[in-house]
Amino acid sequence: MNLKDAKDRKNTPVFSGVLKYFPDAIREVARCSKVGNDQHNPDKELFWDRSKSGDELDALARHLLEAGTMDSDGIRHSTKVAWRSLANLQKEIERSREEPKDALEEMYEAEVPHTHDTWVESYTEQVQPNIDYQNEENEEIDYEAMLRRLVANMWGEDKVEKYINNHK
Numbered sequence: 001m002n003l004k005d006a007k008d009r010k011n012t013p014v015f016s017g018v019l020k021y022f023p024d025a026i027r028e029v030a031r032c033s034k035v036g037n038d039q040h041n042p043d044k045e046l047f048w049d050r051s052k053s054g055d056e057l058d059a060l061a062r063h064l065l066e067a068g069t070m071d072s073d074g075i076r077h078s079t080k081v082a083w084r085s086l087a088n089l090q091k092e093i094e095r096s097r098e099e100p101k102d103a104l105e106e107m108y109e110a111e112v113p114h115t116h117d118t119w120v121e122s123y124t125e126q127v128q129p130n131i132d133y134q135n136e137e138n139e140e141i142d143y144e145a146m147l148r149r150l151v152a153n154m155w156g157e158d159k160v161e162k163y164i165n166n167h168k
Helices: 006-010 014-019 023-040 056-064 077-097 103-111 116-134 143-155 157-167
Strands: none
Touching: 014 023, 023 077, 056 077
């Protein structure tokens, strides 16, 4: 769906298809957001702090077991089910927009510091003792070139430039 396209926008009736259907429920979900923000980020402007809890489906299920009752903060458990459902759906949609990651990107994000320079430094620290032992002539060593060769050997030459362009 392309919401920049007029036809797609017309076929996405946010007001008449959601807000008019569920005005009380939407207000309760908004109040739930505010109460949660005040609990987790007191004295801060309302925002979704995704670092606080990412277990939407487990939390949804915990609240679902208590549906029909009020939680200790005065919010209905059913409201929290709706909030968690929307949070899960939002994240699913966001993930579906992302391009699939290749093996290099997954490895980089999972195991290596998030800048090119720190990756070079990390790699350098790991191989430095071995290189110093082998480099008896005290030649200057180009660690970035060595890293490029390593990436090329592991994932192919085409991945080197992609890595450099995306992470430098």
